Structure formats: C-alpha cells, structure tokens
Amino acid sequence: MSLNVAALRQQFPILSREIDGKPLIYLDNAATTQKPQAVLDAIIDYYTTCNANVHRGAHQLSDEATRRYESARDTVARFINAGAREEVIWTRGTTEAINLVANGLAQLLQAGDEVMVTEMEHHANLVTWQQACKHSGATLKVVPINERGELDETAFESMLNPATRLVAMPHVSNALGTVNPIQTLTAKAKAAGAWVLIDGAQGIAHGDVDVQAIGCDFYAFSGHKLYGPTGIGVLWGRRSVLADWPVWLVGGEMIQEVTYQDATWGELPNRLEAGTPDIAGAIGLAAALDWFMALDQKAIQTHEKALLASAHAQAEEFDGLQIIGTAKNKIGVMSFMLDGAHPADVGFILDRQGIAIRTGDNCAQPLMKKLGIPGTARASFSIYNTMDEVDALFSALRKARKMLA
Structure with missing residues (x-):
C-alpha cells in the first residue's frame, strides 16, 4: 500500500x-518530530476535563487521571511487546532512562568490571557510562566502527569477555542513520553474561520494536521522537532485572514504608518512579502511539x-x-x-x-x-x-x- x-x-x-x-x-525529525492533532487534543482534554494528581486523590478527577495515566502504560507495553506492564517505567526521556540504569549500575560495578559502548554513541549513552565507571573503578571499552559507519561486529565479539557487565549501544545512530543488528549483538552479549541496554531514541519510530524478540534487558526511548510530547520517555526493563535494581530518585510514590530513620521501596513500577509524574505527557504519548499504530x-x-x-x-x-x-x-x-x-x-x-x-x-x-x-x-x-x-x-x-x- x-x-x-x-x-x-x-x-x-x-x-x-x-x-x-x-x-x-x-x-x-531526528531531533524531534511534529505532533498530530490527536496528540494535541489528548493533552488539552486532560488539562481541561480531569487535571489532578494520580494515585493520591480520593475524588473523581484523580480517579479519571489515574485511569488515563495507567492506561497509557498499557499502551506502551503493547507497542513494544513488554512482558508485563510493570516493566514500563516513565522517565523524562531517553537520557533520564539511561541515567536511571547507569546510576544503579554504578552501585553494582567494581574494579575489574567492564562496560562496552560504541564509537557512534550519542553523549547520553556515553557520558552516563563514563561516570558509572569512574565512580566504581570499572573500565569503559569502546567498539570501533568502519569507514561506512557500521559497527565492527568482529571487534564487538572479540571484546566480550567474562568481565563484561553491560553492553550499551544505539538501535540507530542519530548522527549517521546506521541501523545496528541489535538482536544479533544482544544474543552475543547475553551469551557472554552481560546485561544489554539499547538506546532506542532514534529507532523507536522507524520500525517494529519488540523487546522480547530483541532479547535485551533495557530499552530506552523518548516520546518526542515518536510524534508525542517532550518531557516524557520510557525505560523498559526486564522485570527480573528491575525488581532489584538500585533506586536512583527517591521521594513520594516509590515508598513502601518510611520512618525517620529508614525507608523501604515499593513494587514495580512505583519503586523507580519518584514524585509527581508528567501525567499529560504520558497521556499524550499514548495518543501518539494509538495514532501511529493505526497507520x-x-x-x-x-x-x-x-x-x-x-x-x-x-x-x-x-x-x-x-x-x-x-x-x-x-x-x-x-x-x-x-x-x-x-x-x-x-x-x-x-x-x-x-x-x-x-x-x-x-x-x-x-x-x-x-x-x-x-x-x-x-x-x-x-x-x-x-x-x-x-x-x-x-x-x-x-x-x-x-x-x-
């Protein structure tokens, strides 16, 4: 057609x-896509008919806002074929999603561990891992690309070893347009015992993204490059990994129990979502996905x-x-x-x-x-x-x- x-x-x-x-x-469009009227209408409708905080209010507006907000999570889960809705974590964008993982990883790494990235990284998927390695004493390794701007798969495979804790790579290079064979590379990294994070900022709007088929542990993307609003993004993470992942932001909503001396964290997805979220952004992103999936x-x-x-x-x-x-x-x-x-x-x-x-x-x-x-x-x-x-x-x-x- x-x-x-x-x-x-x-x-x-x-x-x-x-x-x-x-x-x-x-x-x-690689910087940000424009927004269809359906997305603009969804955001305006939220603010004009049920603007309220979610999960907190004992009144109808809050109930309506919560239903729309959590329904948006379900929409994202369907769009990327998540194994469970609790694996969808709201963030402000790809950058924050990667930082969430990197800050947790920094608490798990130690001297002698290695993190692999590529020569084609956006700063958001490079500087985050630099900092994680600096704070932990781990080593950052960089996989080269060839003259066409393609990842050197032979080098990638040879650099994997038992010390590799995590591999972070872009689905698509924002600077070159290169589409990486992420499913193949993920399988190799997983066989070496590493976690895998995919920076999906550029890939999410250009092809079917099935996180279960990819086989990665984390997939991060932004709403604004998928016809949705700015300020909203998603970290998808495998539930078995996220359930015990070190928290980064703490505060309201993510708490299970708190005293003046200590606190414990709630269950997914709450434990990784502190504070009042971008409710309108989540609703707008869901509208963008519904619109996009109808095409x-x-x-x-x-x-x-x-x-x-x-x-x-x-x-x-x-x-x-x-x-x-x-x-x-x-x-x-x-x-x-x-x-x-x-x-x-x-x-x-x-x-x-x-x-x-x-x-x-x-x-x-x-x-x-x-x-x-x-x-x-x-x-x-x-x-x-x-x-x-x-x-x-x-x-x-x-x-x-x-x-x-």
Whole structure:
C-alpha cells in the first residue's frame, strides 16, 4: 500500500506554517518530530476535563487521571511487546532512562568490571557510562566502527569477555542513520553474561520494536521522537532485572514504608518512579502511539526508505557534497558536508528558505573527532515529508553552494 502523505500532513497543524514567507519544510525529525492533532487534543482534554494528581486523590478527577495515566502504560507495553506492564517505567526521556540504569549500575560495578559502548554513541549513552565507571573503578571499552559507519561486529565479539557487565549501544545512530543488528549483538552479549541496554531514541519510530524478540534487558526511548510530547520517555526493563535494581530518585510514590530513620521501596513500577509524574505527557504519548499504530506500518517504512533513497541519489550527483555515513542498513538520516562551507552556514541559508535541518556535532563529539570533521549538516526524514521536499532541499543546497563559494 502507498501512504497518503497529503492527507497525513493535514493532521499536523505546524506544517502549514511559513518561515520568512516560505512554506515550512521540516527536515529535523531526528531531533524531534511534529505532533498530530490527536496528540494535541489528548493533552488539552486532560488539562481541561480531569487535571489532578494520580494515585493520591480520593475524588473523581484523580480517579479519571489515574485511569488515563495507567492506561497509557498499557499502551506502551503493547507497542513494544513488554512482558508485563510493570516493566514500563516513565522517565523524562531517553537520557533520564539511561541515567536511571547507569546510576544503579554504578552501585553494582567494581574494579575489574567492564562496560562496552560504541564509537557512534550519542553523549547520553556515553557520558552516563563514563561516570558509572569512574565512580566504581570499572573500565569503559569502546567498539570501533568502519569507514561506512557500521559497527565492527568482529571487534564487538572479540571484546566480550567474562568481565563484561553491560553492553550499551544505539538501535540507530542519530548522527549517521546506521541501523545496528541489535538482536544479533544482544544474543552475543547475553551469551557472554552481560546485561544489554539499547538506546532506542532514534529507532523507536522507524520500525517494529519488540523487546522480547530483541532479547535485551533495557530499552530506552523518548516520546518526542515518536510524534508525542517532550518531557516524557520510557525505560523498559526486564522485570527480573528491575525488581532489584538500585533506586536512583527517591521521594513520594516509590515508598513502601518510611520512618525517620529508614525507608523501604515499593513494587514495580512505583519503586523507580519518584514524585509527581508528567501525567499529560504520558497521556499524550499514548495518543501518539494509538495514532501511529493505526497507520500502515509497511507503507510508512516504504515511504521513508524512498525519501532516503531519493536524497542519497541526488547527493551522489551533487558536486562537492559528501555523505557522512553510508551504512548498508540506514533509516532516514542523511548527514553531509558541503565543500568549503561550515555546516552552520549551510543551515542558516537553508533556514532562510524555509528548510529546517540540524547542524553541528549531533551530540556525538567523539564520533566527529574520529571522522576528522567539526560537525555535519543533517537532514532527517519522517512520514509526513514528501519527494517534493527532498527536491527542494537540493535546490536550496545549490543556492547555498553559490552563496558560499
């Protein structure tokens, strides 16, 4: 089936905006996706009909808010095929979800233990493990990538050993678009006795995510890259692991019993969710997932692949443009360099033509240093982008090349 992109676009109010008199062409979806009206309506409806705190109030508004909030947890569990709803832990985003695991791991690690990451990590899945190793005396090991931006699987396997306690890797590289073979790599890491965490920030919106099929212990993602609101995210964790995982944040809701001298923690998911949560964010994320799951997933994937294929084909014919990241298995991210032009200048000129892209190091400074570049310009595509917008990107790049020559 083909995707009716024109009809789809009508559901996103922001896409009717103009920038400096030009129609908005939004190609920064790897940073955040836009929100359909269904998500905006769900958030407004919560605040206008049942705004109250959850799990606490002895009144109807609180009961209604609690039902919607916990129903959102059920929706997430179905979306990722969690083994149990209690395995879905609300966070503020992927970064907080990874920090939750890393802070717990720091209490379990000791000198001689090892944590493995990759050369393509976002800072959120690198600095967290650096800190965990520093606090515990463990060693951080980094798996290399090849010239195409693909993980060196031979090196990955050779670096695994009995000292490996945890492997953390991205489902998809935010800077390169590389899709990692996480199911295969997870199986190898588990065979070595390691826990596995997948940074799913970029992967969650581009393909079926089945945490049980992947076989990992943790999967982290953000709502805002899946057509949901900012400030809400999810840590999925295997119940057998989370049940005894060291707590990070403490306070209200996660307590079982407290005295002036001590406290004990509640059961999952409460024990890892301290304080008043982002209730509207959870409800908005559930609305985004319901909306997304109603679409033809195969048609979405076909459309996104076609957008990337068109962009790559035009880039290969574009004199002076170099694609950064040419993995065989990619999603809709095209990072690039324009000869003689700083990425920030390219981004500025494109913005004046109504085209929104990302420029800079993509929160992956070590990767940029390895590649020997200051950063990239990055166009990232989503389901509401069109082939005409891909063409407009390259028309704008031709103008930028003339202006910066």
